Amino acid sequence: MSYLEEDYLQLSGIQHFEFCRRQWALIHIEQLWEENYLTVSGDIMHERAHDKNLTEKRKDLIITRGMPIFSRELGISGECDVVEFKRDDKNGIELNGYEGKYNVIPVEYKHGEGIEADRIQLTAQVICLEEMLCCSIEYGYLYYGKTRHREKITITQEYRKRVADDVKEMHAYMERQYTPKVKPKKSCQSCSLKDRCVPKLAKTDSVKKYIKERIEEDDI
Numbered sequence: 071m072s073y074l075e076e077d078y079l080q081l082s083g084i085q086h087f088e089f090c091r092r093q094w095a096l097i098h099i100e101q102l103w104e105e106n107y108l109t110v111s112g113d114i115m116h117e118r119a120h121d122k123n124l125t126e127k128r129k130d131l132i133i134t135r136g137m138p139i140f141s142r143e144l145g146i147s148g149e150c151d152v153v154e155f156k157r158d159d160k161n162g163i164e165l166n167g168y169e170g171k172y173n174v175i176p177v178e179y180k181h182g183e184g185i186e187a188d189r190i191q192l193t194a195q196v197i198c199l200e201e202m203l204c205c206s207i208e209y210g211y212l213y214y215g216k217t218r219h220r221e222k223i224t225i226t227q228e229y230r231k232r233v234a235d236d237v238k239e240m241h242a243y244m245e246r247q248y249t250p251k252v253k254p255k256k257s258c259q260s261c262s263l264k265d266r267c268v269p270k271l272a273k274t275d276s277v278k279k280y281i282k283e284r285i286e287e288d289d290i
């Protein structure tokens with residue numbers, strides 16, 4: 071299956087979707103967004119990664135910032151913070167205008183500590199790059215601003231399947247314009263949309279139940 075460009079979803083939304091399906095739908099279907107400390111810090115990290123928006127070469131390494139990426143098969147598009155092309159004349163791919171062959175290695179910048187959703191987002195980037203550049207990518211890096219450390223992530227079949235499953239579900243929600251119901255959880259505390267989503271309301275009784283109980287009270 072191949073998606074039309076107008077139906078592409080934002081690749082970065084996969085992270086919202088992994089955090090909470092309802093949060094993804096509020097942002098991407100209902101177009102709601104609230105900044106909080108975590109989202110602002112994340113934006114600053116990405117601006118820093120993208121600020122040069124150029125390609126530089128250091129010995130056997132070519133570094134590209136803010137590279138647009140997409141996958142027709144998944145129906146997603148976005149940007150890579152950084153893609154490193156590391157010279158490997160045996161296993162790499164040819165790059166227009168450069169001598170030799172290169173391995174492709176995406177590097178995603180993150181503000182906080184490592185979470186599974188970061189790995190899923192990185193995997194989605196890998197799938198896009200593989201489709202665009204006709205190559206295979208075994209690993210990428212997540213760079214964490216908090217620790218100033220980058221973690222090597224092996225792109226497993228399990229991650230690839232999770233990306234495919236997530237994206238399929240996202241397209242289905244988008245097509246139906248459906249926002250999943252509130253499911254309160256611990257992570258609601260750090261959610262930038264908690265004031266709009268109002269997860270506490272999920273714990274209150276439904277209107278139907280409330281009216282039924284009031285009628286029963288009156289009958290006593």
Ligand code: SF4
Nearest residue numbers: 090093258261264267
């Ligand atoms: S407040 Fe909780 S249920 Fe609502 S969007 Fe955020 S994480 Fe999801």
